[in-house]
Amino acid sequence: MTWETVIGLEVHTQLNTRTKIFSGASTDFGAQPNTQACAIDLAMPGTLPVLNEEALRKAVMFGLAIEAEINEISAFERKNYFYPDLPKGYQTTQLEKPVVVGGHVEITLADGSAKSIRIHHAHLEEDAGKSLHDDFHGMSGIDLNRAGTPLIEIVSEPDMRSAEEAVAFAKKLHAIVTSLDICDGIMAHGSMRFDVNVSVRRPGEPLGTRTETKNLNSFRFMERAIEKEVARQIDVLEDGGEIIQETRLYDGDTDTARAMRSKEEANDYRYFPCPDLLPVEIDQAYIEAVRATLPELPDPRCQRFVEQYQLSEYDAGVLSENAATARYFETVAAECNDAKLAANWVMGELAAKLNSEERDIETASVTARQLAGLIKRIKDNTVSNKMAREVFDAMWQGEGEPDGIIEARGLKQVSDSGAIEAMVDEVIANSEKQVENYRQADAKKRPKMLGYFVGQVMKASKGQANPQQVNEILLRKLDELL
Amino acid sequence: MSIDRATIEKLGELAKILISESNVEVTTRSINDVLTLVDQLQAVDTAGVRPLANPLDATQRLRSDVVTEPDCRDQFQALAPAAENGLYLVPKVIE
Amino acid sequence: MHQKTLAxxxxxxxxxxxxSVEVTQHFLERIARLDERFNCFISVTEDAALARAREADKTLAAGGAPALCGLPVAHKDIFCTRGVRTSCGSQMLDNFIPPYDAAVVENFNDAGVVVLGKTNMDEFAMGSSNETSWYGAVKNPWDVRCVPGGSSGGSAAAVAAGMAPGVTATDTGGSIRQPAALCGITGLKPTYGRVSRWGMIAFASSLDQxxxxxxxxEDVALLLNAMASFDPRDSTSAERAVPDYTADLSTDLSxxxxxxxxxxxxxxxxxxTEQVVREALRELESQGAVLKDIDLPHAKxxxxxxxxxxPAEASANLSRFDGVRYGYRCDAPADLPDMFKRSRAEGFGDEVKRRILVGTYCLSAGYYDAYYNKAMQVRRLIKEDFVAAFADVDVVAGPTCPNPAFEFGAKGDNPVAMYxxxxxxxxxxLAGLPAMSLPCGFVDNKPVGLQLIGQYFQEARxxxxxxxxxxxxxxHRRMPPDID
Structure with missing residues (x-):
């Protein structure tokens, strides 16, 4: 008998505001510990929160992008629990009246089928700090720079039936929030973190007991964590056991998961309306003003790429999914005036490099302008495709602009026909035997034999001769000898 | 509603306040005194009454997204029971 | 000098x-001489006060001095003061020296005051007798066997004993008016939102003012002129102009x-007490006011x-005192939960812990609706009683407290008797209305307060x-006997 997997996601999405949700401290990533934790973030006595208007605006943008309802009156609650990285002893969040209610996200699966995932709601809340478990004389260190960073927590309905669907949903959300420019989307910085709720059941039966695996910060880890958890639950059930509702942690480095030691179920969060923050009014005029500023979203952008650049559905899908990739591709295409080549390079060489180094396109070592510069040199025959890859590698290593590298490394293709003719003449003169064989050979076999001469000329030119020209000149000269 | 020892212990756990064995009884008694007082509320008919969280029924004013807070780490950490290398130190956090 | 009003x-x-130096020295001398008896001050900032007074004298000589230039005041130890310990009456914050000023402190500094020190109070403002202060109870200057009221007992007694001509205080459930009544002085709780809560250590955020x-x-009006402001750092601060509260003091009451x-x-x-209060009402009647009986059916x-x-709001507001970033941390914690639980058990006193536990209970799963939500509904009913009453009257008047100052320990160990x-x-x-207490007579040689409750933002009335x-x-001119 088969098992059906049921998955729901809670996605913590950091909003890319300049300052914290309730304080004027900077949200820049990577600062020295606690240098961006102000009196409010540290919950110093007597300090009070004031809501950041940008955080609200970005939450509303998200709601509009997924065709959700925006609550006219939105309110904040306190969620009470003690943790050293939670300075106030409560998290300011939303329970009864979140900014965003409902909505849906469309996903496409590998087999081309489409599915709509419903969103339950998305609410504004503050992020916590970080506990560093490195040993400080047996103690943990607390960095509160992240405390108070604005988040929207996006909560899906349990509409996903496989890890593949969950990943497709997560990637689509990533594409939406980056296209809206409400989140930088940098997974390595924890800008999007996923909690996955997983249960299994026999088809047609009510939902099984679910577990929650917290804080997954890459698509790959999320996929692995779900696959492992599904397998574990099926094993337990098939052995006659029961699933315990628990919170679990997945370690991507070791590909292992375990239940959290601290007993979450003992918690009673005692939510109540935050008396320091009054209800937020979001009127229709405000909503319409925000709607007017919505940028292009991934699905319409994909359609445009097909039409404007004559890309295949597949290529357009890959290039439009993520705002940064789309922006990169469009910059390259515009600069080099060749969308097809631009698409090939962004999806080929560039993607391979980013993958192997596990980097995001925002941090790519080759800029869109540099790549366009290189493509121009391919198009004007200055370099061959093969040499272009060498130039690309050099740019990636930080050696500078394409023209400079071509010059410095002497990679310029020789297209001067006089020079090539001279080399061809020399090769023919030095290859009496091969020329004789060529002459004797059957006309059908000759093209194969041409390879030898081409190789010799390329060798003589140190690889810089334009191969197409070499071919043409060789054919002409050898034919003259027939 | 009257509460018992187990409830008091759970409240101590939630509020992270150690209630020593010698104090459990007197704490339970005084909290029950307070709960007896507040139980007067149960007799009131409040059907259809909107809860009043803020006395003025006001709405939230928003802040513009501008950095206003400089780095004052050293000042703040001078107040900390334990800090090192810019971090606040606490007994090991176990997840 | 200390018998003079601020005005x-x-x-x-x-x-x-x-x-200003002379005035400041006079009050500092009285604090040095008398405070051992009354315990009004947690911190006295003598040097800073004298330095400020010297500055004030220069400003006064130059002309164009701000409204309260050179006048000595003391702040309740609930207001954060940059560089000066702010304890909130608790061992938890005995070592806490804020690097920032409360909005109220800033406003007073801008108005040119000289700060004498920080006054004693019930721990985290939770109490009506000042007995919960970690620094020991304040004694009532009218009778040292009696409580001064609370939680602003140190502030009230300091004025009554002539150790400060004006003070700041806070009121969450009567913490300005009740000690003002018990100590025979004048105190005012403004409309919720009139005075910024920034830097004022929170007890119950929707009630604190x-x-x-x-x-x-008249002195209270002078002080309120400086204290009230709109403050964008406090989301609940009222965005409306501050009137001159002294402008209409003398308006006829007819x-x-x-x-x-x-x-x-x-x-x-x-x-x-009733007799004394009724007599005060008759005085107002004799000046042309019309008394009207009203009903506040949900008052009880x-x-x-x-x-x-x-307690519900306090249970969350006081969670930040966890021994991590500032304040008290227990010795040698065994592990993280032990650090939290012992730091809070040792750092807080009994009344504070009791209220945290009550608040935790009222918010906990299964009880939220029966307690918290119900109380918030009743809160609206109480507010609506006042709204209805104010359709027919301009101010509401009555006693501030049911009894004059009681003796230390008189309320036994049942917290409800005190409540x-x-x-x-x-x-x-609960309604967020402005209210004040002013002295209106004596019972057994102890002061009695007349309470006035006004319409929203009608402090001036x-x-x-x-x-x-x-x-x-x-x-209000009477001074406690046997002090000098």
Missing amino acids: ELREGLIKREFS GGPMARSA GLRIGVPREYFDEGLNPA LSVPAYYVIA LEDIYTIAAN MLNVAHRYQQATSW
């Missing part, structure tokens, strides 16, 4: 009859409609509603009534 001191300073105390209504709630003269009220529910709402002392003051906090009353009476 009189101000005039003397402006006319250069005496200097800072306000001034002094000898007279035709003024005073509502007298039947519920405030019930069987719980001490008969002798204010104490139970308050003891759900205030009921706030029965007449709490409703104004109450001050007008209080000032007219004080023009015709001298209760």
Whole structure:
């Protein structure tokens, strides 16, 4: 008998505001510990929160992008629990009246089928700090720079039936929030973190007991964590056991998961309306003003790429999914005036490099302008495709602009026909035997034999001769000898 | 509603306040005194009454997204029971 | 000098009859001599005060001095003061020296005051007798066997004993008005949102409001002029202009409609206190005011509603005191939960812990609706009683407290007996209305307070009534015996 997997996601999405949700401290990533934790973030006595208007605006943008309802009156609650990285002893969040209610996200699966995932709601809340478990004389260190960073927590309905669907949903959300420019989307910085709720059941039966695996910060880890958890639950059930509702942690480095030691179920969060923050009014005029500023979203952008650049559905899908990739591709295409080549390079060489180094396109070592510069040199025959890859590698290593590298490394293709003719003449003169064989050979076999001469000329030119020209000149000269 | 020892212990756990064995009884008694007082509320008919969280029924004013807070780490950490290398130190956090 | 009102001191300073240094030295000398008996101060900032006074004298000499230039005041130790320990009456914050000032402290500094020090209070403002302070109870200057009231007992007693001519205080359920009544001085709790809560250590955020105390209504008006402001750092701060509260002090009372709630003269009220309060109402009547009996049917529910709402908010507000970033941390914690639990068990006193536990209970799963939500509904009913009453009257008047100051330990170990002392003051906090207390006589040689409750943001009207009353009476001029 088969098992059906049921998955729901809670996605913590950091909003890319300049300052914290309730304080004027900077949200820049990577600062020295606690240098961006102000009196409010540290919950110093007597300090009070004031809501950041940008955080609200970005939450509303998200709601509009997924065709959700925006609550006219939105309110904040306190969620009470003690943790050293939670300075106030409560998290300011939303329970009864979140900014965003409902909505849906469309996903496409590998087999081309489409599915709509419903969103339950998305609410504004503050992020916590970080506990560093490195040993400080047996103690943990607390960095509160992240405390108070604005988040929207996006909560899906349990509409996903496989890890593949969950990943497709997560990637689509990533594409939406980056296209809206409400989140930088940098997974390595924890800008999007996923909690996955997983249960299994026999088809047609009510939902099984679910577990929650917290804080997954890459698509790959999320996929692995779900696959492992599904397998574990099926094993337990098939052995006659029961699933315990628990919170679990997945370690991507070791590909292992375990239940959290601290007993979450003992918690009673005692939510109540935050008396320091009054209800937020979001009127229709405000909503319409925000709607007017919505940028292009991934699905319409994909359609445009097909039409404007004559890309295949597949290529357009890959290039439009993520705002940064789309922006990169469009910059390259515009600069080099060749969308097809631009698409090939962004999806080929560039993607391979980013993958192997596990980097995001925002941090790519080759800029869109540099790549366009290189493509121009391919198009004007200055370099061959093969040499272009060498130039690309050099740019990636930080050696500078394409023209400079071509010059410095002497990679310029020789297209001067006089020079090539001279080399061809020399090769023919030095290859009496091969020329004789060529002459004797059957006309059908000759093209194969041409390879030898081409190789010799390329060798003589140190690889810089334009191969197409070499071919043409060789054919002409050898034919003259027939 | 009257509460018992187990409830008091759970409240101590939630509020992270150690209630020593010698104090459990007197704490339970005084909290029950307070709960007896507040139980007067149960007799009131409040059907259809909107809860009043803020006395003025006001709405939230928003802040513009501008950095206003400089780095004052050293000042703040001078107040900390334990800090090192810019971090606040606490007994090991176990997840 | 210490018998003068702030207004009189101000005039003397402006006319250069005496200097700010002289005034400051006079009060510092009294603090040094008397505070051992009354325990009003947690910290005295002598050097800073004298330095400020010297500056003030220069400004006064140069002319164009700000409104309160050179006048000495003291701040309740709940207001954060940059560089000066701010304990909130708790061991938890005994070592806490904030690197920032409360908005109220900033406002007073801008107005040119000289800060004498920080006054004693019930721990985290939770108490009506000052007995919960970690620094020991304040003694009532009228009778040292009696409590000064709370939680702003140190502030009230400092004014009563002539150790400060004006002070700041806070009021969550009566913490300005009740000690003002018990110590025979004038104190005002403004409309919720009138005074910024920034830098004022929170007890119950939707109820807390800072306000001034002094000898007279005129002094209170002077102080409120400086204290009130719109503050964008406090989301609940009222965005409206601050009027000059001294402008209409002398307006004639004829035709003024005073509502007298039947519920405030019930069987719980001490008969002798009732007599004194009725006499005060007659004085107002004799000045042309019209007394009208009114009903506040839900008034008796204010104490139970308050003891759900205030502890619930406090239970969250006080979670930040966890021993991680500042304040008290227990010795040698075994592990993280032990650090949290022992730091809080040792750092907080019994009343604070009791309220945290009650609040935790009222918010916990299964009880939220029965307690917290119910209390918030009753809160609206209480507010609506006042809204209805104010359709027919301009101010509401009655006793501030059911009894004059009681003796230390008189309330035994049942916390509820103490809570009921706030029965007449709490409703104004729940409704967010401005209210004040002014001295109106004595019972057993102990002061009695007349409470006035005003319409939203109509502090000036109450001050007008209080000032007219004080023009015709001298209760506010009385000083406790045996002090000098």
